[in-house]
Amino acid sequence: xxxxxxxxxxxxxxxxxxxxxxxxxxxxxxxxxxxxxxxxxxxxxxxxxxxxxxxxxxxxxxxxxxxxxxxxxxxxxxxxxxxxxxxxxxxxxxxxxxxxxxxxxxxxxxxxxxxxxxxxxxxxxxxxxxxxxxxxxxxxxxxxxxxxxxxxxxxxxxxxxxxxxxxxxxxxxxxxxxxxxxxxxxxxxxxxxxxxxxxxxxxxxxxxxxxxxxxxxxxxxxxxxxxxxxxxxxxxxxxxxxxxxxxxxxxxxxxxxxxxxxxxxxxxxxxxxxxxxxxxx
DNA sequence: CTTCTCGCCTGAACGC
DNA sequence: TGCGTTCAGGCGAGAA
Numbered sequence: 001x002x003x004x005x006x007x008x009x010x011x012x013x014x015x016x017x018x019x020x021x022x023x024x025x026x027x028x029x030x031x032x033x034x035x036x037x038x039x040x041x042x043x044x045x046x047x048x049x050x051x052x053x054x055x056x057x058x059x060x061x062x063x064x065x066x067x068x069x070x071x072x073x074x075x076x077x078x079x080x081x082x083x084x085x086x087x088x089x090x091x092x093x094x095x096x097x098x099x100x101x102x103x104x105x106x107x108x109x110x111x112x113x114x115x116x117x118x119x120x121x122x123x124x125x126x127x128x129x130x131x132x133x134x135x136x137x138x139x140x141x142x143x144x145x146x147x148x149x150x151x152x153x154x155x156x157x158x159x160x161x162x163x164x165x166x167x168x169x170x171x172x173x174x175x176x177x178x179x180x181x182x183x184x185x186x187x188x189x190x191x192x193x194x195x196x197x198x199x200x201x202x203x204x205x206x207x208x209x210x211x212x213x214x215x216x217x218x219x220x221x222x223x224x225x226x227x228x229x230x231x232x233x234x235x236x237x238x239x240x241x242x243x244x245x246x247x248x249x250x251x252x253x254x255x256x257x258x259x260x261x262x263x264x265x266x267x268x269x270x271x272x273x274x275x276x277x278x279x280x281x
Numbered sequence: 282c283t284t285c286t287c288g289c290c291t292g293a294a295c296g297c
Numbered sequence: 298t299g300c301g302t303t304c305a306g307g308c309g310a311g312a313a
Contacts, residue, residue, distance in 0.1 A: 001305075001306065001307085003307095032290095060307080083307080083308085084307095085290095085306080085307055085308080086290085086291095086307070087290090087291080119290095120290085120291060120292080121289090121290045121291050121292085121305095122289085122290050122291080123289070123290060123291095123306085123307070123308085125308095139308080139309090162283095163283075163284075164283090164284070164285095168285095171307085173307090173308090180307070181305090181306065181307090230292090230293080269285095270285085270286075270287095270306085271305095271306070272304085272305085
């Protein structure tokens, strides 16, 4: 389930195989993947003939930056925005490879390779947009800062405005971008804060600790290449490594790594949240 | 305006 | 063995 560290890992792994290539065609075996402009022809018209200039990420979105089409006078740039949701995966397939299972969108490249977007559960989406349309997309425009761009003061202010529990506030992409269930639970444990504490009720020092914990956990996860639970793989087919460093996520009943009391779990903000009753206050 | 709940999808894991 | 149920979970839509 790709969150910020997994999408970052994917973007870094894809870039060398994509940057500099021209998009020569797009096949969309499953039209459900298209969001925004829904028609295959519109997506292809926006993408084909452009050179891939960069592969990046914002929150959990994978962004492919495309240059203007030289054959279109006065043309501007464009962006492909992919959301992997739960089971989205990317890989670059060589020319003779058969189209793989669960392929939802195939981007043909000038070097003969194909960028394959596969997605077992079909929640993932792809959009082809102008940069102006990307900025005007409500979801994109409302995203909060990346964890390392968040300042203690801004975090303080954002949490003070929330009437939800802190777990829900961390998952709220308009507060801080890129955190999902795994990194919310791990960050709350690292900061020793109970996930059901009202966001407003945190002390200033708890808020500082929490932001530092989020930043540290995300950085460690990126360094480890993300976390593989079931489906996530890097574009090279490699599993992440951070699942071996989980302290609490998915470990209900196991001993707390700090105090050895059994970890408990509860449904908070609609998601299973695992924490230590003794260590997290 | 803010917050909450449901539906979208498929496969794995579990109980009987 | 086989069937039914539950769970995973980000986000859009509609309700409260």
